Amino acid sequence: MKKLRLYNKKTVFTVITVLILTISTVSYTLSLLTEANQQVSQSITNFSRGTYDILIRPPQAHTELEKQLNIVENNYLGIGDGGMTMEDWEKVKKHPQVEIAAPVASIGLFTARERTFMLEKDPLDAKYYEVEYATSDGVNTYLNNDSSFVYDFGVSLAPFNVYPSSLEVDESYVGDYVASFTFPVSYHQVVAVDPREEGKLTGYDLTPLLEENLLDTYEYEDGKYSIPIMSLADVSVPVSIKLTIDDLAEPTEEELDTWMDAFIEGNPMLTLIEHRDVYHQVVEKHISGKRLQREKVVELTPDMNHSPFKQALLFLDENDQLKLEDRENDEIALGGAFQMNSQRIGYRLSPVVYQIDDEQKLSVNQIGVDEVYNAPIYRKIEEVEFYQIDDSGRPLNNEDYVGFIENGTFSIKENTETLASTPLGIYGSEQPYMASDSKALLHPSAVPGSFITTPAHGLVSIEHAERIKGEAPIDAIRVKVAGITVYNDEAESLIKQLAEEWRDEGFTVDIVAGASLQELPVEVEGLGKVMQSFTTLGAADTVVSSWNAMQLALTILYVLVVLTFVIYTFFNLLSDRLKDEQLLERLGWSKKTIDRLRYREWSLILGLPIFIVLMGFILFGRWSNEWLPFFISIVISVVYLLLFFLIDRMDKKVLHVVTKQRNSITLQNIRFYRNNILASVVQLFLTTFLTCFLPFFLLQNVSQATKTRLGSFIHGEIEGLFVVIIILLYVLSLVTVYQTLSRVWTLRIPEIKLFSILGWEKKTIRAYFLKEVFVWAGLAILTGWIVSVVVMSLVIEITVLSFAVGILGALLILFITWLGSIYTLKRVQSKGGDKLANRAS
């Protein structure tokens, strides 16, 4: 004998399938959410802490940019007037909760050794040389005003028959077999650090800065008083040289006599220095005509190995390439000239003054023009004489001498993978670029005063800072707090406590854990819109709050949608069998037997999906060692079981009470079927809210967080998950609405039949029922839209776009519901109504 079933097989199969889908997707999605949360926490732990936690600066160190926008420019620690002493640093370093205390002292802008580049020349040959210098900021090229030339007629007629364009050119020109010219100077930022602490902070080996007794015969007293410097290997010197070489006709003795007669007292050098105009007139009138116009032009640029503080002499190789002398590899300059006091004069830069307008847009004004290159100057520069010399060029006091011996290089390119490496303040490798062309990278020209604050191009040991900069040379101390392994609330609280301690001592203290880069457009006078990197403080906080808000919003919506769906399904299934159970009761079945029958059927409907899902997740757990979905599915299964028992108890009490007809037929019908449409109303409300609110909420949060590189990284990792969840939300909601409509129309088949028998047209019947849908669905959607607008106005900024798109979204949902209504109604009509109508006719 067959067992009695009140549900048909199709229903059982469909419900089991739907429950398998909901239990598994909810469990997996929730586990994904938890996993994503862990992933974000992990990302923040890994990347937001950066390499140090606290930045200590002298009192009143905050710039306007920091005060107003809470950002600092890239490499902001490369500039500074000091303010903290070596004792201050020692005290911080000795604090028991300090792991690393790495000081930074901006020393100033220095040029490398002033020296020449040379090309070999036959002493007997007569040659003309012209040298034009240029510098570039990456976009514009600036030409040096002075073009230098030398007429060198060799030694065949006179022992020194050379006519330079200026005394400076003459002082660099060796002559004989060496044609040498000044290599143009360029200024580079030098920063003092403590090699040991900095090494711990960055991982760079800076011990070469501690080496003593370095021998360099190009330095004063062979380098006895010089300072080891490490040069940044990733930048080259921003200069170029155009060298023109021409042959000269050899003058006759008579011509030579005529020239000498034209020079004052027959002395070219005297005429050049004391009567410059006369000299140039003589050169122009008598000598320049000797050029044979067989000129060769060579464009020279420093090679990639020419880092800012490479100080060797330069020469042109056989391929006319500019090379640094390297005697170990037999690359040799035959001669030249060099200056031992090249680092006597340096520049101290003031910070760039950013103009911040009402819309918080940044601009930088030009404050001057360089006289030599006509290049723009954007910030105040102060020329500093670091030591004094006597007439012969010797320092008045040997201990004051400042000269650098390059002792190795360091590279910042290799550390770019560390997302938060830049806030170190002196190693930012991000180059600004033109907003109109991201490939047009900008860098400072050879002229001091650029609006770009470069990374440190030279590092020296902090022990020299006092001597060069004075008693309080330190601009900042970067502190890494001891004993922190994970960046969590406890760590944050310890960092805050330490920060407060140093703040109480009068220092400017910032917690930089979590700082990350963001790019902002800056309007630079004379150049245009430039995209420049700035460092935000507290990026980790932004990312965490943005992620938490999104997680919360999605979780609440998702749980509501799923619960509504499940409750609705259970409610329908239990209601459907109520009539049958009443019939069985009338037939004499005991209540106990009826209940047993129900539980038996439900044990299959609910038990099978739970069993399948649990087995599935056990297999998944064994395969992937990921057990969270399994545990969550147990919880979800228990919730489903509880819901079943709750609805089972409730269902019997639900009675459709027919009230007096006081309203229109439409409202009466809606009221009558309220229990059937309630779930759809809830789903439509949630879907509308989701459509109108969530995209803008997400956009705002994500855009806020993705301004920083850290935020972009984290959001880039979890965006896929959002897409999955949002699709599930829509699918479940729309299925609920579809089911509701199907069920309501099925319930109302007698009505449809009746209208058909009465001769109503299909259209009229459809319009009658659709009117009801428009009322309840419209109200649900309208409420969802209103609530989304209210919440949006409280949580985020409402724009015309978000408002308009919200309305469009709501209308779209109404339209989809309307389409669904027509479709389901047609199906029901074709199943029942039409046949009956035909039969009646």
Added chain:
Amino acid sequence: MKKVSKVLVGILLFGSLFFGISQIEANAAVETNMTPTQFTKKTYEYQTITIGTNVGGRAEFRFNKGDGSATKTKLGSYSVSFREYWTKSDIYNYWGRVISENYGPGPTRYGKATIRIQ
């Protein structure tokens, strides 16, 4: 026998000391010669100064006028000449130096230039 041994030891000791010292002297024996070491000239009047050394091989010869201007260098062997003038009347301590590629730097030699107004 004992006497022979002592003499042998003595010879060996002397030899090792002699050759050892010779080696040291060879490293430290880069001499810098400069001529003239003293002269008087008028402003803008050229003077040739020759810097020489006692060691062979390639060497860098340096010359500084002692007026704060750049130091000039020329690569050469044994001696190199620099032809210079001074622009202001004064007494200048010019200097020359040799840095031998094989034997290292030699001492700095100073000279005195008395420059008078033309």
